[in-house]
Amino acid sequence: MMRIDAHQHFWVYDQREYAWIDDSMASLRRDFLPNDLKPELERNGFQGSVVVQARQTLEETRWLLELATDASFILGVVGWVDLRSPDVRSQLEAFAGNPKLVGIRHIAQSEPNDRFLLQPEFLRGISLLGEFDLAYDILIYPKHLPVAAEFVRRFPRQRFVLDHLAKPLIKSGNLRPWERGMRELGTFPNVFCKLSGLVTEDDWQNWKPEHIAPYMDVAFESFGPSRLMIGSDWPVCTLAASYTRAINLVESYLSQHATEVQEAILGGNAQQFWKLGTRQKQVSRESQQTFGNGKNKREGDAAGASQRGCARSEK
Numbered sequence: 213m214m215r216i217d218a219h220q221h222f223w224v225y226d227q228r229e230y231a232w233i234d235d236s237m238a239s240l241r242r243d244f245l246p247n248d249l250k251p252e253l254e255r256n257g258f259q260g261s262v263v264v265q266a267r268q269t270l271e272e273t274r275w276l277l278e279l280a281t282d283a284s285f286i287l288g289v290v291g292w293v294d295l296r297s298p299d300v301r302s303q304l305e306a307f308a309g310n311p312k313l314v315g316i317r318h319i320a321q322s323e324p325n326d327r328f329l330l331q332p333e334f335l336r337g338i339s340l341l342g343e344f345d346l347a348y349d350i351l352i353y354p355k356h357l358p359v360a361a362e363f364v365r366r367f368p369r370q371r372f373v374l375d376h377l378a379k380p381l382i383k384s385g386n387l388r389p390w391e392r393g394m395r396e397l398g399t400f401p402n403v404f405c406k407l408s409g410l411v412t413e414d415d416w417q418n419w420k421p422e423h424i425a426p427y428m429d430v431a432f433e434s435f436g437p438s439r440l441m442i443g444s445d446w447p448v449c450t451l452a453a454s455y456t457r458a459i460n461l462v463e464s465y466l467s468q469h470a471t472e473v474q475e476a477i478l479g480g481n482a483q484q485f486w487k488l489g490t491r492q493k494q495v496s497r498e499s500q501q502t503f504g505n506g507k508n509k510r511e512g513d514a515a516g517a518s519q520r521g522c523a524r525s526e527k
Contacts, residue, residue: 216287216479216488217261217459219375219408219443220249222279229267237451244447246283252446252455253285260287262482264349264375265317268292270303273313280312287488288314290349295337304344314486316341317349321379326356329363338367347371347486350403352378357393364400371402371485376409376445380427383414391430398434404485405435407462407477408443416452421461428465437473441482 223230224243233240253261263276263286273291280286289312293303307313320328328334329352341348350372352360357378364372374397380390397403410424431440442462449458466474483489 213475214260214479214483215258216441216482217253217258217444217446218373218441218482219264219406220261220446221266221448222246222249222263222276223266239450240447246279246286249446250283250285252444256456256459259479260285260488262286262288262290262314262486262488264290265292268294268319270294273307277307277310277312286312288312288486290315290317290347292317293337296331296333297337300337301340304340304346308344313346314488315347315349315373317351317375319351321352321356327359329356329359335366338370342367342370345487347373349373349375350378351375354378354380354390354393357390357397361393361396361400364397364403368400368402371404372400373404373406373441373485375406375443376413377405377407377427377431379409379413381413382410382419382423382427385423387426387430394430394434398436398439401439403435404439404441404481405431406441406443407431408441409445409448411449411452411458411461412445414452419452421464424461425465428462437469437476438481440477441485442478 222245224245225233225241227241230241249261253259263280265272265276270293273289273293276289276291280289291307291313293300293307293316295316295318297303318334325331329350338348348370350360350363352374360374360378364370378390378394378397380387398405407428410427411419414420414423442459444455444458446455446458449455452458453461463474463478466477
């Protein structure tokens with residue numbers, strides 16, 4: 213079974229574009245590119261990864277897809293389009309022929325409206341993703357979990373994956389009401405969950421596996437082993453741990469489970485969720501039939517599309 217890191221980022225650092233990287237995160241103020249990640253993957257026995265957007269621009273989505281073309285270990289891209297835009301369909305069509313685009317994410321956690329996920333324009337955009345066979349990454353805080361449950365309830369056929377367990381307050385040791393929200397979200401069979409980004413939710417200098425294990429317990433009980441994936445959240449994880457330590461945290465936890473469970477979470481579930489490998493053949497065939505004639509027009513539309521999503525970025 214292929215081992216897949218289901219959550220990592222790339223960027224060329226620019227202070228204006230990555231204003232969220234404050235002084236406490238100064239070590240992230242540099243470029244992080246495929247050649248930096250590849251040795252980490254190889255050292256830890258991973259054959260591939262899925263890269264996730266960090267800027268809300270069409271430009272970044274195009275750039276990530278270019279990186280994925282050049283670096284074969286990038287198996288998929290979770291990009292961004294403006295799901296609230298009236299021309300979201302044309303934005304999606306512009307990328308439809310690229311099989312490496314496997315999902316879309318919006319940085320909902322940073323929106324001032326806690327019920328952002330339920331805004332009519334956003335819901336309209338989400339309703340189009342199934343047509344393009346794209347998943348949606350849910351990036352939220354614990355306070356948003358009840359809204360997220362209401363959100364996914366509206367789309368029983370749409371594939372969703374929750375990033376970073378909704379960022380529980382591990383440092384405080386407070387499981388509730390996060391636990392209640394996780395258990396509710398886990399009742400929806402079309403929602404998966406990433407075991408990622410956890411070391412940075414604890415004390416960066418003093419985190420311990422026993423601090424984090426209870427949160428992974430809840431994830432297992434809520435989603436079951438067939439809907440969990442491992443993710444490093446590299447390079448953000450390096451604020452609190454090396455790539456290897458961040459991965460070992462989850463691998464050590466998984467050692468108590470059967471081999472087939474470990475293989476699923478370490479890669480099998482990601483491969484199934486995003487249809488990695490098989491998707492490449494399917495999208496290529498469908499795009500030739502459906503979108504071939506309008507390619508140039510759509511590319512022009514995408515270049516002029518609104519990028520109002522802003523430069524706010526988060527892991």
